[in-house]
Amino acid sequence: MNHLDSAAGLGRRQMFKLAGLAGLTAALPACGRGFGGGGGDSGKIEINMVWWGDAQRAELTQKSLDLFQTANPGVRVRTEYQDSSPYKDKLAARFAAGDPPDLMAMRFDSLREYTDRGTLLDLSAHAGRLDLSGLTPQAKALGQVGEKSYGVPSGLNTIGFVVDKTLTDRYGVAVPDGDRWSWDEYAAFAEQITKASRGKVYGSNFEPWTVANLLVFARQRGEDFFTADGRLGATAATVTAWFQLTVDLRARGGLPPAGFIDQNNGSSPAQSYLAKKSIASQIIPTNNLLGYNQACGGGLALLRIPGESQAKRRGQSVDTPALWSIAAKARHPQETLALLNFLINDAEAAKVAGATRGVPPNRTLAEQTAPALDPDSRRSAEFLTKLQGEQLPPSYPYPVGASKLTNILKVISTEVEFGRTSPADAGQQFITEARKAITT
Amino acid sequence: MTVAVRRQDRAGYLFLLPWFGGTLFMIVPFFASLYLAFTDYDLLTPPRWAGLANFRTMLGDATLHQSLRVTLIYTLVSVPLSLAVALAVAMVLDRGVRGLAIYRSVYYLPSLLAGSVAIVMLWRYIFGYNGVVNGFLAWFGVQGPGWASDPRYALSTLILLHVWTFGSPMVIFLAGLRQIPAMYHEAAAVDGASSWRRFRSITLPLLSPIIFFNLVQSLIASFQTFTQGYVISNGSGGPGQSTLFYNLYLYQKGFAEFDMGYASSMAWLLLTVIAGFTAINFLAARWWVFYDN
Numbered sequence: 001m002n003h004l005d006s007a008a009g010l011g012r013r014q015m016f017k018l019a020g021l022a023g024l025t026a027a028l029p030a031c032g033r034g035f036g037g038g039g040g041d042s043g044k045i046e047i048n049m050v051w052w053g054d055a056q057r058a059e060l061t062q063k064s065l066d067l068f069q070t071a072n073p074g075v076r077v078r079t080e081y082q083d084s085s086p087y088k089d090k091l092a093a094r095f096a097a098g099d100p101p102d103l104m105a106m107r108f109d110s111l112r113e114y115t116d117r118g119t120l121l122d123l124s125a126h127a128g129r130l131d132l133s134g135l136t137p138q139a140k141a142l143g144q145v146g147e148k149s150y151g152v153p154s155g156l157n158t159i160g161f162v163v164d165k166t167l168t169d170r171y172g173v174a175v176p177d178g179d180r181w182s183w184d185e186y187a188a189f190a191e192q193i194t195k196a197s198r199g200k201v202y203g204s205n206f207e208p209w210t211v212a213n214l215l216v217f218a219r220q221r222g223e224d225f226f227t228a229d230g231r232l233g234a235t236a237a238t239v240t241a242w243f244q245l246t247v248d249l250r251a252r253g254g255l256p257p258a259g260f261i262d263q264n265n266g267s268s269p270a271q272s273y274l275a276k277k278s279i280a281s282q283i284i285p286t287n288n289l290l291g292y293n294q295a296c297g298g299g300l301a302l303l304r305i306p307g308e309s310q311a312k313r314r315g316q317s318v319d320t321p322a323l324w325s326i327a328a329k330a331r332h333p334q335e336t337l338a339l340l341n342f343l344i345n346d347a348e349a350a351k352v353a354g355a356t357r358g359v360p361p362n363r364t365l366a367e368q369t370a371p372a373l374d375p376d377s378r379r380s381a382e383f384l385t386k387l388q389g390e391q392l393p394p395s396y397p398y399p400v401g402a403s404k405l406t407n408i409l410k411v412i413s414t415e416v417e418f419g420r421t422s423p424a425d426a427g428q429q430f431i432t433e434a435r436k437a438i439t440t
Numbered sequence: 441m442t443v444a445v446r447r448q449d450r451a452g453y454l455f456l457l458p459w460f461g462g463t464l465f466m467i468v469p470f471f472a473s474l475y476l477a478f479t480d481y482d483l484l485t486p487p488r489w490a491g492l493a494n495f496r497t498m499l500g501d502a503t504l505h506q507s508l509r510v511t512l513i514y515t516l517v518s519v520p521l522s523l524a525v526a527l528a529v530a531m532v533l534d535r536g537v538r539g540l541a542i543y544r545s546v547y548y549l550p551s552l553l554a555g556s557v558a559i560v561m562l563w564r565y566i567f568g569y570n571g572v573v574n575g576f577l578a579w580f581g582v583q584g585p586g587w588a589s590d591p592r593y594a595l596s597t598l599i600l601l602h603v604w605t606f607g608s609p610m611v612i613f614l615a616g617l618r619q620i621p622a623m624y625h626e627a628a629a630v631d632g633a634s635s636w637r638r639f640r641s642i643t644l645p646l647l648s649p650i651i652f653f654n655l656v657q658s659l660i661a662s663f664q665t666f667t668q669g670y671v672i673s674n675g676s677g678g679p680g681q682s683t684l685f686y687n688l689y690l691y692q693k694g695f696a697e698f699d700m701g702y703a704s705s706m707a708w709l710l711l712t713v714i715a716g717f718t719a720i721n722f723l724a725a726r727w728w729v730f731y732d733n
Contacts, residue, residue, distance in 0.1 A: 085675055089695040096483035096700070113698060117484040259586030260569045264674035278570075404697055407676065414591055414680035 044076045045332050047339055051079070051105035051154075051322065052087035054268065056291075057356045064349035068342045075335050088403075095119055100327035102336040106151050108142065108320060109211065109398040109405075112230070115150045116400050121326040121333060124149040129337040131345055136388060138318040139361035143325075145397055151323030152344055155358030156366075156384055157287040158319050159212055159305060161186075166299040167280040171196035178303025183245065186306040190254030193280045202256040205273060206283040208246050208416075209263075209409040211402070212319065213283055213305075217242050219393060220311035230399035232434050240427030243416045247423055258417045263410065269295040286383055287321055287358035290376040302383055317395040318388055321357050359384050404437040477705035482698040494705035504706070506681045507689040510595060514685070515662040518602040523654055526606035530613035531643075544611065551607030559601070560671050563588065567597050588672065591680035598683055601668060609654040616650035617643070645730040652729045656721055663714050666691065686710055 051061070058081055065077045080101075082090070088107060094100055095114075106114065114120050123130055123143070132140060132152065143151030161178070168175050173192045176185050190203025206213060215225040217238065224233040249255045256279065265271055269288060273279045275295035284292055286302065293300045305316055324343065330336050342349055350365040355377035360366045370381055412430055415421035421429070477494060481487035498504055533543055553559050566572045567587035574584035587597045624642045633641070644651075666687040669677065677684030677692070687710070694703030 089691075092483050092695055092698060114484065117482065119484050259590040262564065262568060262586065262589040263678050264589075264672070264676065265564075407692070407696075410676060410678060411680050414678060418591060418680075420591075 044074055045335050046076045046078055047103060047332055047336050048101040049077055049079045049103040049339070050087070050091065050101040051081050052084040053081055053356070054083075057081075060353050060356045063352040064343060064346075067346070067348055067352065068339055071342075072335075072338070075339070077339065095327075098329075100329055102327060102330040102332060103339060104325055104327070105154060105322040106325040107403065108323060109403045111143070111151055111323060111325070111397055112145060112400045113403060114325070115145050115148075119328055120150045121328050121330060122148045122150065123152065123326065123337075123340075126333075126337050129334065130341045134345060134362035134364055136318075136361065136363050138388060138392075139320075141394070142318075142320050142397075143323050151325045152340060153320035153358075153361040154322045154324050154343075155287060155320060155355070156318055156361055156388070157285050157321050157358035157380075158316055158384055158387055159216065159283050160286045160289075160380075160383060161206075161281055161303040161305060162274070162284050162289065162292060162300045163281040163303060164274065164277070164296055164299055165301050166297070167193065167197075167201055167277065171201070175301055176303070178301065180309050181303065181306045182310045183306045187245075187249050187252065187254055190249060190281065191252045194253040199253070201277065202260070202279045203254040204249070204281040205255060205261060205279045208242065208413045209406060210283075211398075211405050211409065214239070214242055214409070216305050216315035216317070217307075218315075219313065219317070219395075220307050220315035222312040224393075224396065226396050226398055226402065228394075228396050230396070230438075232399075232431070232438055234431070236427040236431045238427070239430045240423045243413065243423035243426045246413070247416065250417075258419070263414070285321060285358075286380040287355060289380040290355065290374060293376045302379055314390070314392050316387060317392055318384065319395075320361075355381060399438050401438040405434055408433045408437060473704040473707055476701050477708050479701045479704075481701035481704075483694075483700050484698065487701060490701060494702050495709075497702065498705070498709065503681065503684070503689060507677070507684045507686045510677075510682070510684055511663060511665065511686040514595065514599060514602070514665065515659060518599045519655070519658045519662050521599070522603040522606045523609055523651070523658060525603055526609040526654070527613050527647075527651075529606065530610045530617055533610075533614060534617040544614070547610055548607035551605040553605075557671065563597070563601065563672065589679055591678075591682035594673075594679055594682045598668060598672060601672075602662070602665075609658060612650060612654055613647070616647050620646045648729045649731060652721075652725050656718060659717055659721065660714055663710065663717070 049065075051057075053061075058079075061079065061081075065079065069075060069077060081087075084107075087105075088110065091101075091104060100119065106120075123132070124147070130152075132149065135152070136156075139153050139156055140149070142153045143149050163175050165175060171193055173189065173196055176189050181189075186204070193201060193203035208214070211225075214234075218225045218234040221238050221241070223235060223238055227233040246255060250257065256273075261273065265273070269275060269291040272282070272292065272295065274282050274292060277296075283305070289300065289302060308314060308316060324340055326333065326336050326340065343353075344350075344360070344362055345365070347365060347368055350360045350362070350369050351372060355373055359381045360369060366381070366385065370378060370385075373381060409430065412421065412426050412433075416423060416426045476487055478489065478491060479487035480490040480493070529547055533540055533547075537543060564571065568574075569586040569589060571587070573587060577584040585593055587593045620643060624646075625638055628638050628642060664687055665685050669683050669685040669688045670691070673679075673683050673688075675688070675692070675696075677688050686706070690703050690706045690710070693699045693706065
């Protein structure tokens with residue numbers, strides 16, 4: 001009895017200790033957050049900035065942020081980054097939780113998902129803090145929704161075809177003229193490589209499910225993939241022709257056989273089939289030329305997308321790997337605007353960041369930084385600068401729901417790849433599903 | 441006496457406090473998702489009441505039906521298969537192998553690894569188009585398919601991965617086998633019963649409560665499969681929709697397509713399906729589960 005009693009007493013005392021500990025651990029994370037987002041001890045204003053990319057990009061980004069923090073000692077920038085696919089999901093969850101980041105990288109195809117729901121800051125209303133006058137018209141248009149501006153391109157890029165010259169030399173195949181080649185020449189070239197290497201190397205590969213690739217093809221055929229009023233402008237005939245191209249080229253041996261390419265192989269240059277030397281050419285975003293060329297051991301030539309000079313009109317456009325956007329509920333909008341202004345207009349910041357996000361959208365800075373770039377980045381910068389000077393049809397922001405299209409296209413192109421759906425059915429199916437995805 | 445008991449009671453409840461706290465984190469989202477299941481909720485703006493609209497959409501959602509099909513096939517094939525393998529390995533280990541602890545750990549290891557990124561790399565290396573399996577087939581002049589990249593084989597490859605992670609049911613079987621008194625087997629052996637006969641008439645009936653427990657556990661876990669599918673297909677459920685598990689589709693709907701209302705209603709459908717299967721399991725158990733005492 002007595003024994004029991006004391007045991008209970010001991011338990012209770014221990015329990016209070018435990019409860020105290022539990023309370024303490026619960027309170028700990030709260031300290032990190034501080035009040036109103038101000039960073040705990042030093043009383044500095046803290047800006048939370050998130051983006052996607054790899055360690056190399058992180059290092060370059062940090063360099064420009066260090067410059068900003070030196071110039072603004074009262075502000076601390078807390079960054080988070082990860083791979084692009086989890087980034088997208090996490091960003092949505094943060095908005096849902098009412099805890100959006102201040103400054104964020106925004107996918108071009110998701111911009112309207114966010115703006116149409118009123119979650120982003122209208123940058124055009126803050127011209128006093130954020131100077132967009134140095135941007136080229138194409139660059140400015142990328143973040144524009146109607147009259148308002150919700151994003152500033154973090155850099156400019158486009159897509160291009162890279163050809164591994166060490167392979168073409170080895171098998172004695174001439175690299176086509178990248179400014180003039182047609183889709184037929186492309187097909188013949190790819191087939192030639194496969195034949196000459198006796199199937200050791202496949203001539204080419206590109207992702208038929210990447211919307212940016214199909215978009216260029218549709219534009220070449222005179223169709224806006226997305227129209228100015230946010231509808232799907234591509235026709236079933238165009239999507240069918242796109243799939244027919246892959247089916248024919250696979251039959252001729254120019255593309256690897258079905259199942260050779262693992263869709264989920266990962267997106268980094270080092271993991272690519274190009275780096276493994278199992279294919280000789282593929283489409284890449286031009287700002288990744290440096291990474292791919294390093295992964296392939298040099299020797300990559302950068303060509304335009306085929307068909308540009310034969311088509312009804314130009315297909316390629318000036319794009320951005322990511323926009324910078326500010327949350328409507330940013331805790332420190334003024335400081336965040338200042339940071340964004342610094343990132344896109346400061347000469348030193350642009351210089352240290354290099355070309356990891358493409359060519360600076362500010363034209364003066366683009367010219368200033370070009371000479372100091374490494375040879376690969378300079379090549380991709382020149383490729384883009386040339387494109388910027390050309391007459392290209394306008395391109396419009398992706399409508400709400402457009403971010404679903406990659407998945408739809410991926411499912412359908414697998415069916416086509418394994419011959420379970422004909423290109424004609426695939427084209428029809430894509431249009432039906434894409435329309436549904438965009439309107440709902 | 442009563443004072444002491446009351447004090448003990450109080451201490452007991454105080455000890456339970458963390459559990460109540462933890463349950464709060466379950467209960468609130470539980471009812472929140474029940475509410476959200478009847479709304480149109482895009483994560484960024486407040487939910488709007490939609491009545492039964494989400495459930496009506498489910499009827500015509502071909503992708504949802506595909507994800508149900510994938511999950512059902514996966515469950516109905518991989519659960520019996522992995523239990524059979526787990527039981528077989530447990531019986532071998534039960535014969536008193538030297539260094540049992542080491543074997544137990546080795547066989548348990550895959551259960552800890554499955555769903556990790558390292559396994560994806562390994563799996564690609566083995567089952568890729570130019571992987572180890574196809575390298576072996578090439579000796580016989582056969583070009584094998586991409587076991588992970590071909591929609592016809594991708595799910596089978598995932599089932600294999602699941603069967604490979606038989607560790608936790610195996611450990612439970614092993615504990616169950618240890619509890620069967622050796623004298624039953626000895627008596628049967630003296631009477632001339634073959635080892636198959638002893639397995640059928642002694643091991644299986646006495647082990648049936650354990651088999652039942654493992655079956656219910658595995659079935660529930662299998663319906664909820666997410667990580668393996670997510671990691672192997674990088675979240676897409678591909679190639680095609682061949683590995684689009686129900687929970688993967690739910691995740692895509694909620695977090696990638698901004699349709700949390702629909703995702704919530706999907707979660708409730710899954711709960712109903714799992715509850716249904718578990719109920720059937722318990723009803724059927726009356727016929728085949730044998731409790732010794």
